[in-house]
Amino acid sequence: MAIQPGKLLVAFSAFAVICLVGWLMDLSQTVVVSPVAQGNISELQVYLNQPERVPLHITGYKITGGHAGVFSTMSSFASSRFQGAVEALLTLNLPTVVTDIADFINALSWSFRYHFIYSISFATIAFIVIAFAGGAICRLAAVQFARGEKAGLIEVLRFSKNNFTSFFAAPLAPLGVAIVAGLVISLLGLIVNIPFAGELIMAITIFPALMGGLIITILLILTIAGFSLMFPAIACDKSDFFDAICKAFIYVFVKPWRMGFYTVIAAVYGAICYIFVRFCTFLLLSTTYLFMQLSILADSSTNETTKLNAIWSEPQFKNLLGYSTAMALNGTESIAAYVVHISLLAVVGLLIAFVISFYFSANTIIYTLLRNKVDSTPLSEVYLGHSDGKTIQENKPQN
Numbered sequence: 001m002a003i004q005p006g007k008l009l010v011a012f013s014a015f016a017v018i019c020l021v022g023w024l025m026d027l028s029q030t031v032v033v034s035p036v037a038q039g040n041i042s043e044l045q046v047y048l049n050q051p052e053r054v055p056l057h058i059t060g061y062k063i064t065g066g067h068a069g070v071f072s073t074m075s076s077f078a079s080s081r082f083q084g085a086v087e088a089l090l091t092l093n094l095p096t097v098v099t100d101i102a103d104f105i106n107a108l109s110w111s112f113r114y115h116f117i118y119s120i121s122f123a124t125i126a127f128i129v130i131a132f133a134g135g136a137i138c139r140l141a142a143v144q145f146a147r148g149e150k151a152g153l154i155e156v157l158r159f160s161k162n163n164f165t166s167f168f169a170a171p172l173a174p175l176g177v178a179i180v181a182g183l184v185i186s187l188l189g190l191i192v193n194i195p196f197a198g199e200l201i202m203a204i205t206i207f208p209a210l211m212g213g214l215i216i217t218i219l220l221i222l223t224i225a226g227f228s229l230m231f232p233a234i235a236c237d238k239s240d241f242f243d244a245i246c247k248a249f250i251y252v253f254v255k256p257w258r259m260g261f262y263t264v265i266a267a268v269y270g271a272i273c274y275i276f277v278r279f280c281t282f283l284l285l286s287t288t289y290l291f292m293q294l295s296i297l298a299d300s301s302t303n304e305t306t307k308l309n310a311i312w313s314e315p316q317f318k319n320l321l322g323y324s325t326a327m328a329l330n331g332t333e334s335i336a337a338y339v340v341h342i343s344l345l346a347v348v349g350l351l352i353a354f355v356i357s358f359y360f361s362a363n364t365i366i367y368t369l370l371r372n373k374v375d376s377t378p379l380s381e382v383y384l385g386h387s388d389g390k391t392i393q394e395n396k397p398q399n
Contacts, residue, residue: 001141001144001145001361001365002273002354002357002358002361002362003277003354003357004140004144004150004357006140006150006151006153006156007137007140007141007357007360007361008350008353008354008357009153009353010133010136010137010140010153010156010157010357011133011137011352011353011354011356011357012349012350012352012353013133014129014130014132014133014134014356015349015352015353015356016349017129018125018126018129018130019071019075019349021122021125021126022069022071022072022075022122023069023071023072025069025070025071025118025121025122026068026069026070026071026072027069028069028118029067029068029069030067030069030070030115030118031043031044031067031068031069031070031073031115032057032058032061032062032065032066032067033061033065033066033067033068034057034061034065034066035061035064035065035066038061038065040066041057042068042073043057043058043073043110043114044073044074044077044107044110047106047107047109047110047114048103048106048107048110054110054114058114070111070115070118070119070122071122074107074108074111077103077104077107078104078107081100081101081103081104081107082100082104083318084096084100085097085100085101086271086274086275087275088100089267089268089271090268090271090272090275127168128168131164131167131168131231132160132161132164132167133160133356134167134231134356134360135159135160135163135164135167135231135234135235136156136157136159136160137356137357137360137361138231138232138234138235138236138360138361138363138364139151139156139159139160139235140156140361141232141235141360141361141364141365142232142235142236142364142368142382143156143382143384145364145365145368145379146236146368146379146380146381146382147380147382159235163234163238165241166234166239166240166241166244167231167234167241168241169241170230170231170233170234170241170244170245170248171223171227171230173241173242173245174219174222174223174245175219175223177215177219178215178216178219178220178223181212181213181215181216181219182212182216184212185209185212185213188202188205188208188209189202189209191205222248222249222252222253225252225256225259226245226248226249226251226252227248228263228359228363228366228367229244229247229248229251229252229363229366229367229370230244230245230248231244231360231363231364232360232363232364232366232367232368233247233248233367235364236364236367236368236371236382236383237382237383238383247371250374251367251370251371251374254374255370255373255374258370258373259366259370262366262369262370263366266362266363266365266366269362270355270358270359270362273354273358274354274355274358277351277354278317278320278351279317281320281347281348281350281351282315282316282317282320284347285315285320285344285347286314286315289308289312289314289315292308293308307333310333310337311333311336311337311340312337312340312344315344320344320347320348320351321341321344321345321348322344
């Protein structure tokens with residue numbers, strides 16, 4: 001299901017838009033990097049090892065050091081951690097998986113702490129794109145899984161557009177409630193500043209404050225656990241955002257172990273599929289590189305490198321773009337190298353598109369299975385958008 005062309009096209013387009021936004025925003029170059037002599041160490045590296053030294057790093061190298069973009073820094077880091085987590089998952093090295101996920105969360109913490117305006121702006125744009133694309137992919141997966149049919153691309157894009165408010169608001173509404181509860185607790189904390197009476201009033205209001213903290217905790221846990229079910233709920237049943245939130249929370253609460261089991265199976269299977277697709281991508285690039293290299297003569301001035309080496313570094317399985325080499329290029333070689341690099345990025349983008357498509361497709365299936373167990377809804381039932389507005393069910397045997 002994940003490699004259906006329609007899903008890949010939607011996922012690739014979303015990924016391309018997000019990257020384009022990131023590259024444009026990176027023109028600001030706000031991340032401070034130490035000089036080459038000091039190891040080209042970025043703020044993020046310092047934050048992960050010694051968080052308290054980041055302000056000193058910024059002030060020390062802001063003028064004398066180099067600069068990089070937040071998106072390029074985060075994307076390189078996330079790519080390496082994602083690859084490491086997938087390899088660790090295949091060997092059932094769960095501590096490494098947890099470490100890689102924790103490092104990524106810490107990296108997000110760094111970006112919002114030291115580049116808040118950039119991060120909140122980029123996150124908002126990226127989530128808008130993901131909400132639209134994810135809704136379309138979930139809709140494609142829902143129709144395909146329930147009826148064995150392929151919905152039209154224009155049709156699912158229109159469905160995602162018409163239900164965009166629900167796709168966008170469903171994951172954010174619980175977080176909004178949690179933030180409001182947190183602000184109320186903060187207001188109660190302000191009372192403590194009142195001389196003499198403050199501590200007494202705080203003692204009286206401690207129970208409501210604890211109840212607010214409990215609400216925040218429950219909302220965060222259910223939102224994290226049920227986030228992956230919200231988009232499929234809208235795609236399968238045309239639920240509004242409130243109904244999608246309720247269904248996601250109920251399914252997680254009623255069937256937590258089954259939800260966890262389905263998620264683990266999907267993660268392991270997804271890791272295997274990702275490694276296979278990555279290997280196919282590597283085989284595509286390396287085969288093309290090898291046969292092209294056979295007919296290109298070596299540079300007579302060095303007797304070591306060919307023109308192809310200068311334009312296109314040999315792809316590696318862990319680095320599909322190859323390791324760049326510092327070579328002096330003339331004008332036409334520079335243009336060729338740039339075009340080749342863009343083409344390689346497009347190929348790698350298709351690999352990322354597969355990951356996005358797999359995530360939404362797998363979670364759509366998980367939602368359908370949980371819906372069947374909790375609500376006894378047949379697997380073949382899906383909203384088709386007919387004029388009567390009712391959910392249509394076809395009792396087809398499931399493969």
